Amino acid sequence: DAGITQSPRHKVTETGTPVTLRCHQTENHRYMYWYRQDPGHGLRLIHYSYGVKDTDKGEVSDGYSVSRSKTEDFLLTLESATSSQTSVYFCAISGAGQSDGELFFGEGSRLTVL
């Protein structure tokens, strides 16, 4: 199994509070991704990173920011959580050196915003 750890795995928070989800990899892969998965929408890309301090937006990036200060860590921040951000968040990594569509996913972080 790919070495991907997400934390926290479960979080309940209130509207308006900041939330940070962490993804840690031990594979030294260049690409890291954050997806959210919701019923009726499937998996949607929030942000991705192609190297330290190199990030780009995905399909549903509004309300989210990311940071990658080390190869192994990719942080997803919700500056002011809203109920519409209640979801399951998955981190993924891909291909040593390139993005080839073969992603390895973490176990997910379930976020509930009340």
Add this chain to the structure above:
Amino acid sequence: EDQVTQSPEALRLQEGESSSLNCSYTVSGLRGLFWYRQDPGKGPEFLFTLYSAGEEKEKERLKATLTKKESFLHITAPKPEDSATYLCAVPPQGGSEKLVFGKGTKLTVNP
């Protein structure tokens, strides 16, 4: 605009009853089509990559095929442990950094 459509949304089979799942796509200049399996409460797990029409890949009871407009995931003599949600994904024209996933087909195989 959906670029990837999967059907059916859900499929129930009896053990040993073969069937197929469909993934149709509208991206031109396909740069690969990817199949994943997702178990409840888990992250998706990569199964196959297909790059060109006519290509086939097999893994145990699963066989994935690709045409110019769709891909099929054939399940031969399924077992209860094949129960999962199967996802397909394609990269849009911008490249494979931004995979677009279908909504999945939830397969249930009853013993």
